[in-house]
Amino acid sequence: MEEKQKYSNIRDGQFGKEGYGNDEIIAEGQILDWTDRLFLLVQPGDARKLELWPTNPNSLRYVLHEYTMKTKKLVENVLKTAAKSLELNEDFFVSHLGDKFPMFARFNYYPCCLKPDLVFGLKPHSDGPLITVILPEKDVEGLQVLKDGEWIKVTTSPDAFIFNIGDQMEIMSNGIFKSPVHRVVTFSDKDRISIAMFCANLPEKVIGPADELVNDMRPRMYKNLKVKYYFEVFSQMFLQGKRAIDWAHV
Ligand SMILES: O=C(O)CCC(=O)C(=O)O
Numbered sequence: 001m002e003e004k005q006k007y008s009n010i011r012d013g014q015f016g017k018e019g020y021g022n023d024e025i026i027a028e029g030q031i032l033d034w035t036d037r038l039f040l041l042v043q044p045g046d047a048r049k050l051e052l053w054p055t056n057p058n059s060l061r062y063v064l065h066e067y068t069m070k071t072k073k074l075v076e077n078v079l080k081t082a083a084k085s086l087e088l089n090e091d092f093f094v095s096h097l098g099d100k101f102p103m104f105a106r107f108n109y110y111p112c113c114l115k116p117d118l119v120f121g122l123k124p125h126s127d128g129p130l131i132t133v134i135l136p137e138k139d140v141e142g143l144q145v146l147k148d149g150e151w152i153k154v155t156t157s158p159d160a161f162i163f164n165i166g167d168q169m170e171i172m173s174n175g176i177f178k179s180p181v182h183r184v185v186t187f188s189d190k191d192r193i194s195i196a197m198f199c200a201n202l203p204e205k206v207i208g209p210a211d212e213l214v215n216d217m218r219p220r221m222y223k224n225l226k227v228k229y230y231f232e233v234f235s236q237m238f239l240q241g242k243r244a245i246d247w248a249h250v
């Protein structure tokens with residue numbers, strides 16, 4: 001416990017986004033997730049808060065750096081394919097992101113729970129950034145996606161990543177790609193771990209639907225929004241269990 005507290009997301013009584021710990025508590029009775037998590041900015045390199053990067057195990061810094069670089073390459077390739085599938089220039093998403101886009105790593109540990117019906121490992125939410133790369137536990141399922149009012153299990157496959165579309169992608173694709181509501185359930189007899197890498201546009205960028213995807217058949221669905229502002233709204237709404245994307249509609 002002491003080791004974890006060295007990296008706590010509460011410093012001098014102030015809640016910080018990065019570090020070890022659960023969500024900020026903003027309301028009495030707010031339901032917290034059944035999870036232990038560490039959240040770190042991993043990209044751009046010069047903005048890392050290394051004092052929050054655990055030194056045990058010793059290899060973590062090196063491995064996380066390598067993992068970040070490889071995830072970046074992978075994401076760029078996937079984003080090129082995604083742009084092509086929308087008949088946009090293949091660099092559409094990649095050029096918006098630029099080279100120094102923010103990437104965050106979230107290490108999720110969901111302990112087993114004697115009353116799994118009463119808690120979520122992670123409550124229903126959508127991801128705010130552009131795209132998330134999830135490395136799930138090899139053989140413990142737990143992630144579920146809401147589709148047409150039903151919760152569908154996301155199956156895992158050894159050595160496969162899960163790519164999740166985030167709100168920024170839904171906005172930029174004018175709603176063609178959907179940012180799904182998803183949640184993580186717990187089990188009475190199994191723990192689960194996952195690593196989620198969130199890739200976002202720079203806070204000062206303004207994003208909106210691609211011009212090519214707005215036409216008479218498909219009118220503009222979302223406002224143009226400054227990313228920083230969207231995140232402020234997102235954080236508040238997330239804690240209240242609401243979706244920021246509903247607020248972003250024109
Ligand atoms: O643990 C998972 O599989 C999903 C994690 C997730 O949705 C998140 O961290 O936003």
Ligand SMILES: [Fe+2]
Pocket residue numbers: 125126127182
């Ligand atoms: Fe998520």
